[in-house]
Amino acid sequence: MDWGYINARMRGMKSRLLDHHTLDNLVLQPDLDSLESELEKTPYREDLIEARGRYAGMPAIEHALRNNFVRTFRKVLDFSKEKEALLYIRIFLHRWDVQNIKTVLRGKNIHITNEEILECIVPAGELDEVTLTELVRQPDMKAVIDLLATWRIPYATPLTSAFPEFAKNGDLGMLECALDRYYYEDALLAVKDKSRNNAMIRDILSLEVDVVNIKTALRMIRDGVAPDEARKFLLPGGRELDAKKLDRLLALHTIEDALAMLANTRYRFLSGIPEEVLRAQKISVIEKKLERYLVQEGVRLFLGDPLSVASLIGYFWAKYNEITNIRVISRCKTADFSIENLREELVYV
């Protein structure tokens, strides 16, 4: 397969991502209105003008970012016609399908309105807006899963298997974990053959699995959940933390011990967490560090071999990070957040 065309387009698209200086300029804006004016000078202009026709303030920015995100991924899907590229793109896009199904299920679980659920959906995956709207229209969670099964959408399989347990204890985490497990197992299976590109995708997927597992394990340790119970929420296929290491991690009693154990792995950067954070058991600080690491590793792929899938995956991560950064900035502009604190929240890559 000739990756030259895709790589050139990805590099062209990446050159339009906001640089450090532009992002810093957004951070320095005093309020939401000036932030919107600054955003109009960036490639988000069209989406922002379109969104302003229907919304104002924060919702307008949210919709503009969402539309831009969806449009970007559809564009990449449209110009990548070769089978191998489509396989890798779909792996990345399927995570939005999983995320959207989770959003619908969460919404149905807490009985919010269909409009509110639709506001939170990002139809960047293979399930388009029409399909997702139909899912949202279903009266309850069971009906959502049944409709997925009727349409033969593969995510129905893990949900149907996990539903009885959910019905018994009402823990939505069981369904979400089943979806995640299905996604990662399916994705890792799709790239099991030995090839350079497959290895690259396997590597980043396994890293994600590790990050998800560490976050889950730390929460379980903090909440004092029994290892046997906690094990149900872990995902297989991690890069550095296999089942044995995860078992040892879950057997620990404090966050400090868990981080000390992780000091022997590639996640040793977590050892630098301040003591007061650990004493207060603020998992969110650790989670943020892990997410930052994951994004940085994903974007770093862009520097890899230009005649491989590297630039494609690197771009996806960079775009995702940019959208996240702008969302953080706009949210912080509506709250009373200092510029120094805001800068700390952003991930510069």
Added chain:
Amino acid sequence: MVGWEVPIGAAIAFSFGAIGTGWAQSRIGAAGAGAIAEKPETAGTIIILEAIPETLVILGFVVAAMIILMVK
């Protein structure tokens, strides 16, 4: 009197140059098309880059011509 080796030699010199050029231009062309799709202002540079491997086939042609004209 020239034997069959001379035209065969000239053909090899020219054909390998042409194959090499074709291969290089296909790769540059694909990447160039991608670059122009995203940044139309790069079209001029891409056309120049696309033409660079032509030197290879011209060199092959010159060598082939030299073989035919000079080997007697």
